[in-house]
Amino acid sequence: MKHTISVLVENKFGVLARVAGLFSARGYNIASLAVSETLDPNTSYMTIVVEAKDELVLEQINKQLNKLIDVITVTDFTKKENIDRELVLAKIKYSPKDKPKIEAILDKFVGKIIAYKDDTAIIEAVGNQQQIKLLLEELNKFGIKELARTGKLVISS
Amino acid sequence: MKLTGSKILLECLKREGVEIVFGYPGGQMLPTFDALYDYKGFRFILTRHEQGAAHAADGYARATGKVGVCLATSGPGATNLVTGIANAFMDSIPIVAITGQVPTALIGNDAFQEADITGITRPITKHNYLVKEVKDLARIVREAFYIASTGRPGPVLIDLPKDVQVGETEFIWPEETKLRSYNPKYSGHPGQIKRAAKLIMEAKKPILYVGGGVILSGASLELLELAEKIGCPVTWTLMGIGGFPSTHKQSLGMLGMHGTAYANHSIMDADLIIALGARFDDRVTGRLDVFAPNARVIHVDIDPSSISKNVHVDVPIVGDLRQVLVELLQHIKCPPSISDWLKHVEALKRKYPLGYKDKNKILPQYVIQQIDELTKGEAIICTEVGQHQMWAAQWYNYLKPRTFISSGGLGTMGFGFPASIGAKLGRPEKIVFDIAGDGSIQMNIQELGTCVANKINVKVAILNNGYLGMVRQWQELFYKKRYSYTPISSPDFVKLAESYGAVGIRVTKKEEVRPAIEKAIKTDNTVFIDFHVEGEENVFPMVPAGEAINNIIGGLA
Numbered sequence: 001m002k003h004t005i006s007v008l009v010e011n012k013f014g015v016l017a018r019v020a021g022l023f024s025a026r027g028y029n030i031a032s033l034a035v036s037e038t039l040d041p042n043t044s045y046m047t048i049v050v051e052a053k054d055e056l057v058l059e060q061i062n063k064q065l066n067k068l069i070d071v072i073t074v075t076d077f078t079k080k081e082n083i084d085r086e087l088v089l090a091k092i093k094y095s096p097k098d099k100p101k102i103e104a105i106l107d108k109f110v111g112k113i114i115a116y117k118d119d120t121a122i123i124e125a126v127g128n129q130q131q132i133k134l135l136l137e138e139l140n141k142f143g144i145k146e147l148a149r150t151g152k153l154v155i156s157s
Numbered sequence: 158m159k160l161t162g163s164k165i166l167l168e169c170l171k172r173e174g175v176e177i178v179f180g181y182p183g184g185q186m187l188p189t190f191d192a193l194y195d196y197k198g199f200r201f202i203l204t205r206h207e208q209g210a211a212h213a214a215d216g217y218a219r220a221t222g223k224v225g226v227c228l229a230t231s232g233p234g235a236t237n238l239v240t241g242i243a244n245a246f247m248d249s250i251p252i253v254a255i256t257g258q259v260p261t262a263l264i265g266n267d268a269f270q271e272a273d274i275t276g277i278t279r280p281i282t283k284h285n286y287l288v289k290e291v292k293d294l295a296r297i298v299r300e301a302f303y304i305a306s307t308g309r310p311g312p313v314l315i316d317l318p319k320d321v322q323v324g325e326t327e328f329i330w331p332e333e334t335k336l337r338s339y340n341p342k343y344s345g346h347p348g349q350i351k352r353a354a355k356l357i358m359e360a361k362k363p364i365l366y367v368g369g370g371v372i373l374s375g376a377s378l379e380l381l382e383l384a385e386k387i388g389c390p391v392t393w394t395l396m397g398i399g400g401f402p403s404t405h406k407q408s409l410g411m412l413g414m415h416g417t418a419y420a421n422h423s424i425m426d427a428d429l430i431i432a433l434g435a436r437f438d439d440r441v442t443g444r445l446d447v448f449a450p451n452a453r454v455i456h457v458d459i460d461p462s463s464i465s466k467n468v469h470v471d472v473p474i475v476g477d478l479r480q481v482l483v484e485l486l487q488h489i490k491c492p493p494s495i496s497d498w499l500k501h502v503e504a505l506k507r508k509y510p511l512g513y514k515d516k517n518k519i520l521p522q523y524v525i526q527q528i529d530e531l532t533k534g535e536a537i538i539c540t541e542v543g544q545h546q547m548w549a550a551q552w553y554n555y556l557k558p559r560t561f562i563s564s565g566g567l568g569t570m571g572f573g574f575p576a577s578i579g580a581k582l583g584r585p586e587k588i589v590f591d592i593a594g595d596g597s598i599q600m601n602i603q604e605l606g607t608c609v610a611n612k613i614n615v616k617v618a619i620l621n622n623g624y625l626g627m628v629r630q631w632q633e634l635f636y637k638k639r640y641s642y643t644p645i646s647s648p649d650f651v652k653l654a655e656s657y658g659a660v661g662i663r664v665t666k667k668e669e670v671r672p673a674i675e676k677a678i679k680t681d682n683t684v685f686i687d688f689h690v691e692g693e694e695n696v697f698p699m700v701p702a703g704e705a706i707n708n709i710i711g712g713l714a
């Protein structure tokens with residue numbers, strides 16, 4: 001099962017390595033990771049998505065995260081009401097005849113074409129994990145050449 | 158007044174109350190060693206290897222309860238500290254390790270003697286620092302000591318680039334340390350403490366299971382009071398040795414893989430385990446799914462991540478053990494009725510006594526018993542790791558905390574000898590023994606030089622059986638006696654000691670054992686006693702790895 005954990009940390013060098021190290025030491029792969037400053041430039045907010053087969057191991061990771069000196073708070077969003085979003089940028093194969101079809105897809109999701117170059121178009125879209133998954137399946141019918149994703153962001157609701 | 162980074166470091170160490178620093182110089186530490194040249198604020202002990210410095214700082218911390226300090230240069234100096242740091246981390250020992258680093262401008266350039274020591278030690282330190290600007294140094298040293306010694310203690314490393322050592326700044330001593338993200342919790346939850354007291358008063362078969370936390374929090378007196386109030390048996394882990402007097406009538410000795418059979422049977426039969434500053438390590442619980450099946454568990458620990466990590470806990474109490482016990486004692490109004498349980502435990506003690514078959518040869522257990530008698534249980538006993546360590550745990554009657562100094566979690570061969578140096582310097586009034594094997598002592602034997610040069614009077618009892626004995630024992634029992642690379646040769650330990658200027662005694666007959674120990678105690682010098690003990694003696698009782706802890710092999714019964 002996928003878990004989403006948010007960690008508020010001191011904004012210092014080495015903190016990300018400490019946090020990531022707790023996952024890697026247990027052979028856990030981080031599925032996505034988003035890090036940025038909060039309103040207070042001295043702190044950063046990390047949103048980590050991890051696939052955990054063993055709940056006990058995850059509980060242990062949460063406790064270990066809390067033990068890190070530079071970690072201020074840890075929130076496990078798995079059992080907490082929240083809203084999640086991810087931003088994707090996708091470069092797809094494009095010819096003008098496809099434009100209506102692509103726009104029809106993008107209308108269903110919150111997306112738009114933001115640039116054209118040669119035979120490609122760059123698409124920006126925002127959605128929750130399920131929406132992004134469906135969107136990418138649709139777009140892949142045209143051929144996705146490059147893809148960049150922010151990783152999941154969450155906020156409690 | 159403006160001071161260099163090196164001078165600020167020394168001044169901070171002095172203000173932290175540091176009495177001794179163990180270390181070794183090197184290129185990237187030259188500015189600090191120059192400042193040390195005529196520095197009088199604390200004693201500096203030059204070891205013969207950086208690993209020795211780290212273990213000596215660790216032994217000093219275990220013997221005194223203060224923070225141990227070690228210092229090494231960059232690169233290989235720093236990496237040589239790594240085993241010592243990991244060792245302190247596993248046993249929650251407060252040390253501050255200071256390493257030199259190449260100048261900040263060269264970091265990441267594969268400079269000569271460069272190693273990313275903060276990266277390397279990240280998973281084996283409680284916290285670590287790379288000091289990038291000299292203005293941060295005083296604050297960082299203050300934080301390092303604060304973090305190392307509070308909460309669940311542990312090692313903290315400070316990496317100090319050469320240009321930071323040379324750089325100058327106004328020295329400002331931070332009067333207090335505050336970290337918003339680090340606030341150890343010392344007082345236990347009052348509701349949980351009441352619940353624990355209720356469980357204790359209602360228990361039919363309670364047992365106290367005590368770990369290193371009792372030593373670290375200084376809770377021995379409170380433990381004694383609690384144990385006598387409840388009247389129940391007390392067992393402990395390797396790290397808990399000395400936390401409760403082993404001669405006390407409620408004592409069951411150590412439990413676990415090489416614990417007493419009666420301690421293991423007792424905890425398996427218990428209906429309430431009162432776990433105090435222990436972490437249900439695999440060497441203690443054996444096979445987890447059948448461990449103490451009928452017991453409810455009260456677990457007091459300062460580290461929330463230790464609770465419910467291995468076994469389910471019914472009443473978790475996060476806090477400082479001593480403070481929690483003071484509270485808990487007030488809530489236990491009347492002792493539980495446990496006379497049947499005590500009879501059962503007594504019967505187990507009679508049925509499965511700790512023992513060995515005496516022979517007209519020198520048995521290692523016998524040697525340790527003689528050391529116990531001749532030091533009246535009042536020496537500080539350090540150990541290396543292996544069979545001799547388990548015998549030292551079983552056959553010496555520890556009476557007080559901080560008298561047994563051993564590598565528990567990491568199991569580091571070569572720990573005991575340098576640790577004994579730290580212990581002796583921290584507690585000079587004590588007789589200090591390192592009980593060693595012929596394998597282990599060869600891992601940090603170079604520290605003989607440190608002992609002699611600094612007139613550090615420690616006694617090393619080598620139980621010389623010609624084998625890496627613990628591994629040989631496993632090969633005998635589980636690998637059809639295929640002694641793969643466990644027979645090991647040794648130098649002439651007597652000549653070796655003498656060549657360093659220490660004293661060597663060889664003991665080949667049983668009747669020579671006591672006189673040799675007596676002579677060693679009287680000698681005002683480092684003494685190596687080379688006891689030629691029975692070669693294939695085994696440590697019993699023993700629980701095979703991964704078995705239930707009442708599945709015991711060997712021993713008298």
